[in-house]
Amino acid sequence: MFDLDGNLLLTKSKKDFSRSEISRVISEHGVPVIIASDMFPTSKSIEKIASTFSAKLVMPRKSLSRKDKNQIISSERWIEFKKMCENRHERDALAAAILAFGSIESLMKRVNKKLKKHNLDQTLYGQIKANVLLSGENITRIIRQFTESE
Secondary structure (H helix, E strand, O other): OEOOOOOEOOOOOOOOOOHHHHHHHHHOOOOOOEEEOOOOOOOHHHHHHHHHOOOEEEOOOOOOOHHHHHHHHOOOOOHHHHHHOOOHHHHHHHHHHHHHHHHHHHHHHHHHHHHHHOOOOHHHHHHHHHHHHHHOOOHHHHHHHHHHHO
């Protein structure tokens, strides 16, 4: 699990991890904006988790091979995160999360750059980023909505 700046928050897997347990663990770290999968099509269980949180579901165009996943998580940028994974399931989830983050990283950098120009309470940054991601609206317009409501 990553935050919207690409910081690793959690890697966890468990035998017989129920959907309700997964949702509870996710909720302990906040409200997810994106749920990622390494498979295409993704499982109904993942779809339901994304739906539970009204999160955007991100999956590859085709299922990732073991080789693809290892290549993704072994890049120099992510190698420290790979070391935190205790098993194949966590490494698979990490690969999916890295790909999902890669799909939003440039947008998040643009949002961060615009946020720095405004004198906003930093506790609003996450909400603003989530709104930009989920609404697809213009960054400046979203920021304006938050500044006008203060």
